[in-house]
Amino acid sequence: MSSAPGADAAPGSNPTTPTNAPHPPAAAETPRAAVEQPPVRDAAAEAAEPSRRQTFSSLKVRNYRLFATGAVVSNTGTWMSRIAQDWLVLSLTGSSTAVGITTALQFLPMLLFGLYGGVIADRYPKRQLLMLTQATMALLGLALAVLTLSGHVQVWHVYLIAFLLGVVTVVDNPTRQSFVVEMVGPKDVRNAVSLNSANFQTARLVGPAVAGVLISAVGSGWAFLINGLSFAGPLIGLMLMRESELHEVQRPPRGKGQLREGLRYVAGRPDLIWPIVLVGFIGTFGFNFPIWLSAFAHTTFHAGASTYGMFNTAMALGSLGGALLAARRATTRMRMLLAAAVVFGALEMAAAWSPSVWLFAGLLVVVGVFGITINTTANSSVQLATDPAMRGRVMSLFMMVFVGGTPLGGPLVGWITDRYGPRVGFSLGGLVSALSGLAIAAILMRAGDMRVRVDRRGVALVPRQRAPQGQEEQEEEAAAVAA
Template sequence: MLARLGGRTFASLRHRDYRLYFAGNAVSFVGTWMQQIAAYWLVLDLTGSPLAVGALALVQTLPVTAFGLVGGAVADRVDLRRMVIACESVLATVAVLLAVLALTGTIAVWQLYALGLVQGCALALDAPARHTLVFRIVGRDDLANAVALSSSLGTTARMVGPAIGGLVVAAAGPGVAFAGNAVSYTVAIGALLAMRIAPAPTTRGAATPVLAGVAETFRFAFGQTRVTVTFLCVLLVSMFAFNFDVLLPLVARLTLHEGAEVFGLIASVFGAGALCGALILATVSRARLALVLAGGAGFGAFQLLLAPQSSLAAVCLVLFVIGVFYVLWGSSALAVLQLAAPDHLRGRAASLYIFGFQGGAPLGGLWAGWLVSAGGTELAFYVAGTIALAVVAGGALVLARVPTRPMRAGPIT
């Protein structure tokens, strides 16, 4: 029984190119979180302002709002591997520049914002291409498993990266964390170069103009009720209830009255819960809309429980559970959208998820920073949890009026 469960949990690793993707990103994601921890903490150190932290989140994610859907349309037209290599080369260059500025003591807040904007532009193109590349590597049958395992990479990095980043920032400064991220990108790029994946066959997406492709993405998003509910659940919950990049450093500094080490710890605990959720999904290996709604409901409910906590032990315990529900909600939504899409919309389905997950972050980061300024992290978590529960309840009511049937393009239940 355990052997069968283990084989099902790691089924997509039987693909050679996915093993390379998995290994390269295992290193790169840790470096990315090290850089994020260093950047947010550095802004907080330089300004002492929660709104300044929210502003950094704004400039990093604003390009996703502006160009995220364009990234999906481009991904449906070009060689995916080359597109990912080009984007990650830009991200590596940003990390090198941050390291040089920080290590020479010449870094300023405006430079963090400017390079954050460049980073956001690269990610707007990189993320949909990476997700579509995974589909190209593993195919439909193993997609749900591969999405869950890829999510486990991100969540393990969320656990390990902040812990390492917090220690590195405390012991050696943010410049070393930025340099570590630059090195991690060379590993990811090397893995991409080693892949043997064949170029994708020409699809209808390759002949569609980019702007027309974006319009087609919206027709897909609002053409099926179950796709619409999934997309809006991701967009609204992400915008108003998933601003942890902004809130966790403020929990460490303002609620727990601790430093970078504790910030790294609580972020890692959240990541540990998310890893457990990812492994659960990998074992289930099936995309279910019910998991999107159940995950969103748990994500909101436990934020209400987190809001009044002021001890490190209680914060860690609740954050762990929130991490589990976060993956059940977010990763299930990605698989639902990709499996619902026809082949020529595969990249745009991934970009729709990225747009939903990160497109509202510019407003959400400022919203979270303003709530903390007005009423502390307690108010921010109460509002976030209430909104998440309201969105899920609305989605469930809409679905209750729709006949139960699988979506046309994939086995979504």
């Protein structure tokens, strides 16, 4: 199903009988718990968890198979439309800033109204909501196709349709994210989130390549037309679902203060706050790939739309591999998220100064692996730590921060790219991503009284070893005398 960039790369848990389900135990209720070492697990216990080794376990669920099948059709069309949209704006204006403005307009509604989308997702049946949002996105895609194919398209038309798509996404994103748990239940949540990302990246492999050929051969309009028609896939899948097989979630009654209730809930949960803060920085400054990749193809390497499509395909290859690896992972830990953020930023800086097209494309593959690791790890950890009745509101906050930062970062990154060149813009995005990971790691280590241990066994976080009380007092006296 169509989504904002990165959304499906994530882009919950729900008990089978959630009406009286206990709150899931939060392994990271405090900052220290978020970084401490995992407990030693018994080998027999691990063997008893088949989901650890079944990459496609969620696809055993019929409703999820329908969801995933429709999504890969729609996502392919969406990626074709994205490539065509960015290239159309660049062709009409010759400006990376204009590409940034288009991206910003698409995500501005998420920044302004994102939390209200979560309230709607929690209050109404998610299957019916998704049918409404997907049908509306289809109509908008067809409208842009008609304007382009008729030769009447202007840049303000693209701006307007991008903004309207963003308005629909305000409801679509949290609804789709939280609907996953209703389809698969708590056991396969991590797997389903990762397969959603793999689905999205599979479409990303095909969409840009086809879009590049179509744009070069017949123009952008046909890519927009195919995107509009592709929404038939998820609509048919949603209609064929068996409602009796969905995991029921008790919806909160209508009432005042539900938005504030969601914010208070997150404010009291450090295990939710820190992943959201991290993806906020990375989403705002590190995920502006439509701006950078189009600028590298057009300005740095003096190539055409097919090269831009190749760059997106290279990132998709890495993202698909990273998503499939994540699907085999049984746990998500904060230290993995932070390490992935630092490596992701470093790789972006390295790619920014690549001297050749092929080295640049090769590094984009690895950037894709770590980018999707950030996305799936943060998404699944937040969903699993959230009470089912609050999940729509929490995921709307997550998506508002992750995707909604683009209206702030997109135009700024576009201006830097225009003013100082794509290499500077890309490397600055990587620098902010790496520094945000390091800063949050330092905060959590300080709060949890942890230190880094490096020895023959590798690198690990361990509790600090404090000296006995008498020895501490002697050291303080000695320091005072020395002073």
